[in-house]
Amino acid sequence: MDIIFCGTLMHSTKENALEILEDHYIGIKNGQIKFVADRDGFDKIRSDYDLRTVRHLKRGQFLIPGMIDTHIHAPQYPNAGTKMDLPLLDWLDKYTFPLESKFSNPEFAESCYRKLVARTLRCGTTTACYFATIHADSSLKLAEICGEFGQRAYIGKVSMDISSHNNYKETTEDSIRDTRWFIEAVQNLNNSLLTPCVTPRFAVNCTPSLLSALGKIAKEYGGLPIQTHINETVREQESVLKLFPTHTCYADVYDSFGLLTDKTVMAHCVFMQDDEFDSFKTNGTGIAHCPTSNIIIESGIMDLRKTLNKGVKTGLGTDISGGYSASIPAVIRDAIVASKTLAMDKSTSSYKSVDFKEAFRLATLGGSQVLGLDDRIGNFEVGKEFDALLVDLTVPCSPCDIFAFDTTEELLQKFIFIGDDRNIVEIYVNGHMINDPRNHVRE
Template identity: 55%
Template sequence: MQVPKSKRHPWKGTERLHNLQITPPTSPKYRKKKKKDKEKIEVETRKRQREKNSDFQLKKIMFLEEASQQEELAKEWCFKPCEVRELSNHEFFMPGLVDTHIHAPQYSFAGSNVDLPLLDWLTKYTFPTELKFQNIDFAEEVYTRVVRRTLKNGTTTACYFGTIHTDSSLLLAEIADKFGQRAFVGKVCMDMNATVPEYKETTEASIKETERFVSRMLQKNYSRVKPIVTPRFSLSCTDTLLNKLGSIAKIHNLHIQSHISENISEVEAVKSLFYDYKNYTDVYDRNNLLTDKTVMAHGCYLSAEELQVFKERGAAISHCPNSNLSLSSGFLNVLEVLKHEVKIGLGTDVAGGYSSSMLDAIRRAVMVSNILLINKINEKSLTLKEVFRLATLGGSQALGLDKEIGNFEVGKEFDALLINPKASDSPIDLFSGDLVGETSEAVIQKFLYLGDDRNIEEVYVGGKQVVPFSSSV
């Protein structure tokens, strides 16, 4: 975790220009005039470049320098003193949080009904709730609230499951775009459901509606909201549907999301149903659903052989510690995943995970790793720094966005949170020893362990401030 060196953050700048190479005559007077002319040309050129690239400026991190260099930087990048944001010694910016697995419709019962194991939980609570999303008005209420809540919680990028309903899933994408959240949105596909048979599609309808969903999303061409192919999990999909979804993803070069090896009963059921396959991973792999654009939630019971396939395909895992604990599903050994060089990020997995906050996911990921250490499964546990990385850069890598977001490298888009540990009614108490240096690591740790949305004063996606919310949304 890197503490920002500078407390002065110019929001705007222009592309760096090569110095104009002018060889002046020997006359000192002429040389002085020529130098002034050169400086004037450079300043005017930068001003024109700045005006021309105003949209570009707002998206990208243009430079990272010391605050002591502000005067020189102002000349080079043509920003004004009024465009400099100066933070107090307890405030800091951090990269936006990336939620690699969240069920948007389940937000309607988040914080309740986590008293059953996975398959019973799906039957009693989840499928009946998701069935309600054929009602577009109900969908709009829930989806508006989940997007607003996750943004307030600092989730700048979310990978959403919708429901089997195409129109409400399209609405989720529209709402995410309206509020400025970076997102993947998937229309759920399932042509098998013996326990709640009214909540499923025919194979043909699922394929047709997925194609309609993808077509409409591509036509919309949202700048930061993209479609993602979404078979719910193997138990809800026939081979025919899985294979066709793999083809759709390949044709359109789309991302893919699903679940894998979350619960022992689920793993055994997959083994029984798909007896022609080597294992759970093979079901997805042989149907072209395990690619370098795939993110699979959970993975608690993946074998070393399966992790090797993940590595070879470039597929990622979303670690969802809250739901793994809340539904008594299991523990994911993140260190084992990393040892196999498999990409991994964090997910809230609402509503199996009862919290929509990625801060909760960070805390529980640390605790799960500590439990594995206590039980001598691992010789060490994940550090807070390592888990923070999973919630930011790790998540962007899992979703194939690490060239655009995930940290504060020059050239990446500015997805960021402004953190104020001393905000009104803050759950954090700071003491004089915490504030040694520009922004001490202790302050950052206290926010990650104790903070909440009250400390997240501003949220930026692609350089645009999206929290506090604009009056227009």
């Protein structure tokens, strides 16, 4: 799609959590942002580009970068909105592992994954970092569906050779073999939007032999992304340190197996030691903050302000089905609420909760930094690929009412706090408009 949009653009930069560009032109050609200019600048450069279609946005419409979900369990989608009555480890054993074991059936997997990818796209997720299951074939099916729908995605075949659920675990040898097969199968799809991701479930479910092999595989295939969980609950922490008694902390376990890199995404990080933050910063490791699931499963509340002050790359994750919603805007709200809850509990008035601008940056540019994609996506900088949402607060049945005196910043706030998928009228990935994802769903 080669086009020029004229209207309001809102995005984040490294310097500013929110930058509002009113009455601006953005030119897209071959999927790439060629220019961003005000009216005077556009008049000077318009002849430099063979872009003849200019589309003007009206009041109540604006462009924002596509949302980035840095942590989501694709096979858990059927349980989203249900089964939220147990703490993490019990919840895994009773609900999650039995569900994920069903994905040995490719037809069942395809039906669930089609519904999930359609839903995440409708909610504005242009990039997702997916956990699949231990089943290589159905994990590849998830990648193929993302490719068919046009979603940018990291996809990981889960590796776990320890489990309390006898029907849901692998041998170490099978996990290593299937991980290699999956990586090569995704690479053979030759789709630049799809990236295989090395995915040990977490240290509780992996032997040292498997963790060691996965660290080597990530390096062997040119430094692949790695994703896993860390410090989600106290009970989990205690289990890890019993399993790995020679290690000083949870992060040290992963680091010793080569799993803390600048392409690693660590989900949760609720109970972090200062030296673990330091290790993340040194290695360039990113955090997927999942406030919804952390609260729903009663794991705890990550101190987002402290994490940001530590300078660690941070994005947001829905963590379905620990989280009940596939919507990153809903996670933005929960991140703000969680931060404000912590602020109320602090004895010092100097503690500052995270505001909507900072949370918006985490959902866009922050997520791209965590996934190592900030040179390609995350905001509207010239040269990046055009992943974007056209938001319209004036659509029929909109949950947002707007008024003549609303500022542009207030329009974004309304979308974040009370808007939903009805307000997302167009979705773009790499410059291509995604047709209604629901058309791809098959019963």
